Amino acid sequence: MGRLKSVFICSNCEFESPKWLGKCPKCGAWNSFTEDVIDTSPEKNAQEIKRGSGVGTDARALPLDEMSQDECIRSLTGLSELDRVLGGGLVRGSVVLLTGEPGIGKSTLLLQISGILSESRRVLYISGEESGGQLKLRAKRLGVDGKELFVLTETNVDKVLREVDRVKPEVVIVDSVQTMYSPLSSSSPGSVTQVREAALSFIAKAKNDNISVILVGHVNKEGSIAGPKLLEHMVDAVLCFEGDHQQAYRIIRAGKNRYGSTNEIGVFEMTDKGLCQVPNPSEVLLAGRPKKVSGNCAVCTLEGTRPIIAEVQALVSPTSFPSPRRTVNGVDYNRMCLITAVLEKRLGLRFSANDIYLNVIGGLHIDEPAADIAIALAMISSITDKIVPDDLVAIGEIGLAGECRAVSSLEQRVREAERLGFSRVVVPYRNIEKRPIECSVKLLPVKSVYEVLMLLADEEKAKETL
Ligand SMILES: Nc1ncnc2c1ncn2[C@@H]1O[C@H](COP(=O)(O)OP(=O)(O)O)[C@@H](O)[C@H]1O
Ligand SMILES: [Mg+2]
Ligand SMILES: [Zn+2]
Structure with missing residues (x-):
């Protein structure tokens, strides 16, 4: 038996320490240490070195001209929402x-695409979490x-790879990488060492045999991938499946993609027949939106190449706490603080005496400054109790001086609003100053947050004169 040593490893940078540490001295991460058992015997180290340095194959640099081009053969998964995210x-x-x-539905999604892919190619679905019976039941549903479509319930990486050799699939799905273990390593499954070893084995298999591999990765409480941080760097693409458990909508987005853009999102709905694609997310996100209430404003954000209209809701109410509450959902917290500060300073609105709750309907996460004006309008609407018209969409960024800044792809956003039957769009003046947009909706150009405020006041006046 080799020499086993118990160590603690930082899941962020793989720094090793003989005892548990709250903060990693190397990368500064908190609470990142997990216990691991490593083998310090000479044979094991020799093995590692051999694999690491690639002894046995000659490494030779070539001029770029002489490099042969990799053919990028893609197979469609049958779900266009997923294919788009994959590039x-x-x-x-x-x-x-x-x-x-x-x-959230990872196994469901993968079993579904396994079914579609297996119509034209061989698929091996490896489950370390569910029994064959459970899988059969789900497949039936x-x-x-x-x-x-071949199914294997096994967690030993060596046995799994032997089956891959025997079955010769074109697509391999590993659900999940945290359950896989290599008997050569003495750490427990799910530990940093084991997850890295398992992932490396599958990555090597994918490259050598030209197989597409999909690894399922669990996330921990903080939302980052359990196991080594390195995992993200080792794979070609990282897809994140997000959504609210209470709501049926699920959004898939690429956090990294060597073969495509990382801006695209795919939208699905969870039903008892599995995940269904939502090709028209705006319509879904806007369905059943409350009419004629203050604090709501529609916004058009761009997710990759696709404009999506969603609704921002704000509730501003007098605080009963020493420091007012700020609760956000679907918008960046700091962005909301910035907008609040600008509105307070430039328009004199007393947000500091109020709690603010901000929410984006439908579990969508907006991380674009182009939503600033809509957020501001929702908050102004709530604090002044003036209603933002239902047929209005707001687009634009807010600067610290209270100015409205131009946004990218304005025309595309306006077209989406037009398509969905909105009649007015608030746009940054700077966007259309030089390049006017021909459209059937009425554009309301604004230069500053003051004009945004006046817009709402004018609206109220127009209603009174009616
Ligand atoms: N019989 C069922 N009818 C409808 N939905 C179901 C059923 N069983 C499971 N689900 C849905 O599938 C989800 C589990 O999905 P799963 O693919 O196992 O998630 P993950 O693999 O990400 O942990 C549950 O949260 C539930 O919403
Ligand atoms: Mg699962
Ligand atoms: Zn570290």
């Missing part, structure tokens, strides 16, 4: 990491069947 389908020989909270 046009699953690439042969690539490794995709799919992460998300437990119960989702209406998945197929002769070319």
Whole structure:
């Protein structure tokens, strides 16, 4: 038996320490240490060194001209929402990491695409979490069947790889990488060492045999991937599955993609027949929105190449706390603080005496400054109790001086508002100053937050004269 040593490893940078530490001295991460057992015997180290340095293959640099080009063969998963996020389908020989909270629907999604993919190619679905019986039950519920869909319930990486050699699939799904272990390593499954070893084995397999591999990765309480941080760097693409458990909508986005853009999102709805695609997210997000209440404002954000209209809701009410509460959902907290400060300073609105609750409907997360004006309008509407008209969409960024700044792809956003039957769009003056947009909706150009405020006041006046 080798020499086993118990150590603590930082999951962020893999710094090793003989005892548990609250803060990593190398990378500064908090609470990142997990216990691990490593083998310090000479044979094991020799093994590591051999693999690390690639002894046995000759490494030679070539001029770029002489390099042969990799062919990027993609297979469509059959779900266009997912294909778009992948950058046009699953690439042969690539490794995709799919992460998300437990119960969000990772296994469901993968079993569904296994079913579709297996119509034209061989798929091996490896489950370390569920029994064959459970999988069969789920497959029946989702209406998945197929002769070319192979299922393996095993967690030993060596046995799994042997089956991959025997079955010769084109697509391998590993659910999940945290359950896989290598008997060569003495750490427990799910530890930093084991997850890294397992991932490395599958990545090597994917590259050598030109197989598409999808690894499922669990996330921990903080929302980052359990196991080594390195995992994200090792794979070709990282897809995050997000959504509210209470709501049926699920959003998939790419955190990293070597074969495509990282801006795209795919929208799904969880039903008892599995995940259904939502090709028209704006319509879904706007369905059943409350009419004629203060504190609401529609916004058009750009997710990748796709404009999506969502609704921002704000509730501003007098505080009963020494320091007022700020609760946000779906918007960046700091962005909201910045907008609050600008409105307070430039317009004299007393947000500091009020609690603010901000929410984006439908579990969408907006991280674009182009939503600033809509957020501001929702908050102004709530504090002044003046209603933002239902047929109005607001687009634009707010600067610290209270100016409204130009946004990218304005025309595309305006077109989406037009398509969904909105009749007025608040736009930054700077955007259309030089390049006017021809459209059937009325554009309301604004230069500053003051004009945004006046817009709401004019609206009220117009209603009175009616
Ligand atoms: N019989 C069912 N009918 C409808 N939805 C179900 C059923 N069973 C499970 N689900 C849904 O599937 C989800 C579990 O998905 P799963 O793919 O196992 O998640 P993950 O693999 O990400 O942990 C549950 O949260 C639930 O919403
Ligand atoms: Mg699962
Ligand atoms: Zn560290």
